[in-house]
Amino acid sequence: MSEPNELNYWRKFLRGDSEALSNLYLLFVDDLYSYGIKIYHDESLVKDSIQDVFIGLIEKQDKLSISSNVKAYILKSLRNKILEELRTQNRRNEIKNLIFSSEENYSGYADTLFAGSEEHHNRQAILSAALKNLSKHQREAIFLKYTNNCTYEQIAEIMEISIPSARTLIYRSLKQMKQFVFKKPDK
Amino acid sequence: MSIQIIYYRSQNKMNIEFESLLRDESFVDKITKGGAEAEQYVKNLVLQYPEKKEDILFAIQFIKSTTAEHRRLSGDEASEIWSKIRDRQKLEKITPEKTNRKIFSTIWKVAAGIVILIGLGYYFHSQSDLRSFKQIVESSEKVYEEGVLILSDGLEHKLQKNESAVEYDPSGEEIFITEAGNTEKKLKNPANERQKNLNQIIVPFGRRHCITLCDGTTVQLNSGSQLIFPANFTGNNRKVYLKGEGYFEVAKNSAMPFVVITDYLDIDVTGTIFNISAYEDEKTASAVLVEGSVNVTQKNKLFSNPKYTLEPGQGYFYSINTSKATVNKVDIINYVGWKDGWLQFKDQPLINIVRRVEKYYNKEILIKGEELANTLISGKLVLSDEFDDAVIHLAKTVEGHLNQNEKQIYIITE
Structure with a gap:
């Protein structure tokens, strides 16, 4: 999580230190996998794409610049790799349908905090529905912010929008969820 | 510590809406960390803002479900992907060379492969040991x-x-x-x-x-x-x-x-x-x-x-x-004296000693003035059962004065 660490590794890697790449890999592999699976639910395709992202880094090692946003750069590369892969496999129409599609349920988690009660289950169902009610774009932003712990700056870079737009996107999504969650039942 | 944060919060009015809680980084952090401290914090918050109970509970559940979406690859899966990346890296370096080197390069690849697997084996093995111990540590957050x-x-x-x-x-x-x-x-x-x-x-x-x-x-x-x-x-x-x-x-x-x-x-x-x-x-x-x-x-x-x-x-x-x-x-x-109930120091700045004492009693001590903080000290400090005795003794050693601020935290001054 600590910013200086990833920048450190990144600088070392650019200077030709190959061990630094393994550190970057360890730092980001779970983020990449979680994100990839959300973009397209195919484990082996996601794993291959992660592999390609890092091979891409090795190939371009001497052409890369010192970016201050390593995490955003790597996550964005994965996004592009998966889309590219789907394109070459001629699954164009799947792209439209599957990126952050509403199929997933934010369903199960085990936690001691109020878990297991009926209210807990009801709340979970309402939250799932509220998330489904969002646009793909909004869901992606929420995922990056809360699941992958990205900053607004990183979200902006990954989704190719401005930083204020990233903030607004998150804020609007939360507001919209709130309205959904607390809407008065129909008469 | 947690209690201090709660008081601080309650003095500065907090915005307890679903969306504002989720945009409050410290709230999100606290819930993500979880444990007894988070549970206590939530209970207090609900007590304080009973009318906002649903906002609070929905916000918490939102955080818990989104963070649960973060997946972890198993050690085996992660090392499998990594070994492929590594193989390709070796390949990149070898291909520019001429064909008569081919046999050698193949051997070199195989050898590298073995070294990598052994290396990864140790890493993931030792991480899994740590993980199983950590499970016990995390399951017992009781103080x-x-x-x-x-x-x-x-x-x-x-x-x-x-x-x-x-x-x-x-x-x-x-x-x-x-x-x-x-x-x-x-x-x-x-x-x-x-x-x-x-x-x-x-x-x-x-x-x-x-x-x-x-x-x-x-x-x-x-x-x-x-x-x-x-x-x-x-x-x-x-x-x-x-x-x-x-x-x-x-x-x-x-x-x-x-x-x-x-x-x-x-x-x-x-x-x-x-x-x-x-x-x-x-x-x-x-x-x-x-x-x-x-x-x-x-x-x-x-x-x-x-x-x-x-x-x-x-x-x-x-x-x-x-x-x-x-x-x-x-x-x-300097490092092992604690086991006999005293701390021995040789030319250590006061700040280092204060850190050790703070750690031992889990209490905070402040030093006023950088110069005093950097004063070098040699000697022995007895770790008594009472925190107050130790601080008084410490202040005496540096020939300083001892005060307490409004939060009852000791301050050492010249």
């Missing part, structure tokens, strides 16, 4: 006022006096507790679970305890420490997990090396005396060797986990921020 020994059946036994000693017999079945030098208490470890389950001893702040493991190894544990260990050692080595600080006198057994696992370093030995400090909230993890020989391994690296063999009188200092380690010759007395 203890008194020392506690937890046996294979999960039952807790209090250690009522400071410096109580715990001793396991060679079979790990019987345990003797010596309190205040004489009262002997005998405990029995449940027989059938003895092999599998781990025991642990938790030392609260302001206390020290000593434990003798079934192999005869003794560990003196400093204030705010935790040691997890099997009642009975089986297999190829003797593995224990340490959080905090411990002074180890390891019983010799070259057939079964003794391994101390901490979050950042592994220390393996056959028979020797050394001190390890691995507090969670400190920036440095260290191992200082008194006698014998130990190997220290950094564990955050995927390849070539750097291993260093320490000589007596040397200290290994690992910086958690930079992942860098240095080895220095040290004055052992």
Whole structure:
């Protein structure tokens, strides 16, 4: 999580230190996998794409610049790799349908905090529905912010929008969820 | 600490809407971390804003479900992807060379492959050890006022006096507790679970305890420490997990090396005396060797986990921020005096000593003025049972004055 660490590794890697790449890999592999699976639910395709992202880094090692946003750069590369892969496999129409599609349920988690009660289950169902009610774009932003712990700056870079737009996107999504969650039942 | 935050919050009005809670980074952090502290925090928040209960509960559930979406690849899966990346990297470097080198390059690739697998094997193996110990640490976030020994059946036994000693017999079945030098208490470890389950001893702040493991190894544990260990050692080595600080006198057994696992370093030995400090909230993890020989391994690296063999009188200092380690010759007395109930310092700045005292009692002390903070001090500080006595003594040593601020925190001034 600590910013200086990833920048450190990144600088070392650019200077030709190959061990630094393994550190970057360890730092980001779970983020990449979680994100990839959300973009397209195919484990082996996601794993291959992660592999390609890092091979891409090795190939371009001497052409890369010192970016201050390593995490955003790597996550964005994965996004592009998966889309590219789907394109070459001629699954164009799947792209439209599957990126952050509403199929997933934010369903199960085990936690001691109020878990297991009926209210807990009801709340979970309402939250799932509220998330489904969002646009793909909004869901992606929420995922990056809360699941992958990205900053607004990183979200902006990954989704190719401005930083204020990233903030607004998150804020609007939360507001919209709130309205959904607390809407008065129909008469 | 948590209570201070709550008070602070309640004075500054908080915006308790679903969307504003979720945009409050410190709220999100707290809930993500979870544990008893978060639970207490939430309870207080709901008590304080009963009309906003649903907003609060929905926000929490939102955080919990989104973070649960973060998946973890298993060690095997992660290392499989990595070995493919590594293979390709080697390939990149070899292809520009001419075809008559082909045979050599193939051999080189195979050899590299083996080295990588061994390297990864160690890394993921050692991480999985750490993970299984960590599960126990995380499952017990309780804060203890008194020392506690937890046996294979999960039952807790209090250690009522400071410096109580715990001793396991060679079979790990019987345990003797010596309190205040004489009262002997005998405990029995449940027989059938003895092999599998781990025991642990938790030392609260302001206390020290000593434990003798079934192999005869003794560990003196400093204030705010935790040691997890099997009642009975089986297999190829003797593995224990340490959080905090411990002074180890390891019983010799070259057939079964003794391994101390901490979050950042592994220390393996056959028979020797050394001190390890691995507090969670400190920036440095260290191992200082008194006698014998130990190997220290950094564990955050995927390849070539750097291993260093320490000589007596040397200290290994690992910086958690930079992942860098240095080895220095040290004055052992500065590092191990705590086990005898005093801290000895030789030309140490006051601020370092204050840090040690703060750590020992888990209390805060302030120093007014940089000059005073950097004053070099040599001498001995007795760690009494009372925090106040220690601070008064410390202030006297530097010929300073002692005040308390409105929060009852001690301030040392010139």
